[in-house]
Amino acid sequence: MRRLLFFIICFLLVLVLLPGVFAFELEEFDELVEPEKLELFQKFDRLNILPPSFQLQHIDELISKDDCISLVVSIANWGEGLWIDRTPSFFSRTALKIKRFFSRINLNFSLSKELSIRDNENLLKSSGRWGIKLKPSELDNVVLGWEMLDYECEVLSKMLHKASIPRTLKDELDSIMDEIKSLEVEYEKLEVGGLTEDGNVFGIDEYEKEVWGFYLLALQHNLLTGSMVSDSNFFDRQDPQVALNVELSMFEALLYGEKMIDYVDSLSGYATGYFQKTENIEKSAVLVSRNISMLY
Numbered sequence: 422m423r424r425l426l427f428f429i430i431c432f433l434l435v436l437v438l439l440p441g442v443f444a445f446e447l448e449e450f451d452e453l454v455e456p457e458k459l460e461l462f463q464k465f466d467r468l469n470i471l472p473p474s475f476q477l478q479h480i481d482e483l484i485s486k487d488d489c490i491s492l493v494v495s496i497a498n499w500g501e502g503l504w505i506d507r508t509p510s511f512f513s514r515t516a517l518k519i520k521r522f523f524s525r526i527n528l529n530f531s532l533s534k535e536l537s538i539r540d541n542e543n544l545l546k547s548s549g550r551w552g553i554k555l556k557p558s559e560l561d562n563v564v565l566g567w568e569m570l571d572y573e574c575e576v577l578s579k580m581l582h583k584a585s586i587p588r589t590l591k592d593e594l595d596s597i598m599d600e601i602k603s604l605e606v607e608y609e610k611l612e613v614g615g616l617t618e619d620g621n622v623f624g625i626d627e628y629e630k631e632v633w634g635f636y637l638l639a640l641q642h643n644l645l646t647g648s649m650v651s652d653s654n655f656f657d658r659q660d661p662q663v664a665l666n667v668e669l670s671m672f673e674a675l676l677y678g679e680k681m682i683d684y685v686d687s688l689s690g691y692a693t694g695y696f697q698k699t700e701n702i703e704k705s706a707v708l709v710s711r712n713i714s715m716l717y
Contacts, residue, residue, distance in 0.1 A: 458672050465675060468682075470495045474540040480672050486568070487560040489669070491541035492678050493572045494548045500580060500685035507695035524550045532557070552579040567665035569677050570635045573644060577684065584692050590638060597634045629662055636661035642684060646676040 458480050465471045472491035484492075501521060508514045525547060535557045536545045548555055552575045578589035625633070639645045649664050669677070690696040 461672065461675050461679065465678070468499060470499045470682075472541045472544055475671060481670050483563050483668050484671050484674050485561050486564045487539060487541055487545065488671070489564040489569050489674055490548055490553055490555070490560075490572055491544040492674055493569070493576050493681065494544045494551055494553070496678055496681050496685065497551050497576045497580065498544075498547065500682075500689060503685065504580075504584070504689040504693065507689050507693040509694060509698070550579075551576040563668045564674070565665065566667050566669060566673075566677070567632045567635045569669060569674060570639050570644060570665070573677070573681050574635070574638065577681070577688075580685070580688070584688075586692070590642070593641070594634055594638050597637050598630065601630055601633065625662075632662055632665050636665055644677070644680045644684060646673070646680065 459477070462471075462475075462477055462480060465475075470492075472488060472495055474488050474491065505514055505517045505521070508517060532555065533546060536542045536555075539545060539560070545555060545560075553572060574590045574594060578591040581589045636645070649659055649661075667673075
């Protein structure tokens with residue numbers, strides 16, 4: 422009986438002490454992470470939009486499509502909640518909540534089975550409602566910069582469509598690609614340099630044109646990370662074919678994600694009238710403050 426009691430006491434002590442040891446190790450690790458990376462990671466953590474697979478100790482490691490899609494979907498889910506909260510009408514908010522509830526019902530049982538072994542299972546399951554078509558066989562592949570922009574374009578377009586905004590980012594991307602093709606035709610008519618050996622007018626293939634399309638779209642909507650737009654001179658900036666064909670680390674994916682957060686925040690703020698309402702409240706507060714100061 423005494424041995425059993427001794428064993429129970431020891432077991433309880435281990436349970437009490439272990440969390441403290443792990444907390445110490447994590448705090449010690451936090452000090453080793455660069456402040457910029459730690460601050461960005463903590464920002465996402467505060468907003469509660471970090472996918473389960475995202476851990477601070479892996480901040481510099483390459484991420485997979487699984488991680489990337491989960492991050493984009495998590496931001497979209499957060500943005501949807503923000504949109505609902507900012508909607509002024511009680512009945513409109515209720516309608517949006519009901520619509521969100523039913524859209525989260527997943528009937529793709531075969532896909533659910535394949536995703537059940539993954540940490541980001543729930544986020545991956547809800548990716549379909551944001552327009553992302555999953556290919557389970559590719560989820561472990563590393564992700565490139567333009568591919569993350571592709572996911573963001575798909576999700577943000579779905580969000581714009583849900584908000585009854587007629588022109589989405591996908592529509593804009595199609596317009597950009599049409600412009601590139603139109604320029605090719607004009608370029609060929611001028612016979613400037615002529616066709617390349619593979620038949621491409623600009624000397625770039627369809628894949629490279631697509632990368633250019635995503636670059637121009639992201640540039641227009643401020644979705645590019647600082648390193649790609651830091652140069653004031655457009656022609657001195659990093660070649661999009663180089664910048665967007667880089668395999669992303671977790672930190673770099675979070676930088677892209679931060680731009681997406683800003684876009685969603687701005688979109689929901691203006692579309693729901695939240696920013697206008699806030700601005701009016703601030704103006705009223707300033708006016709009241711001035712009137713009070715005049716009394717004294």
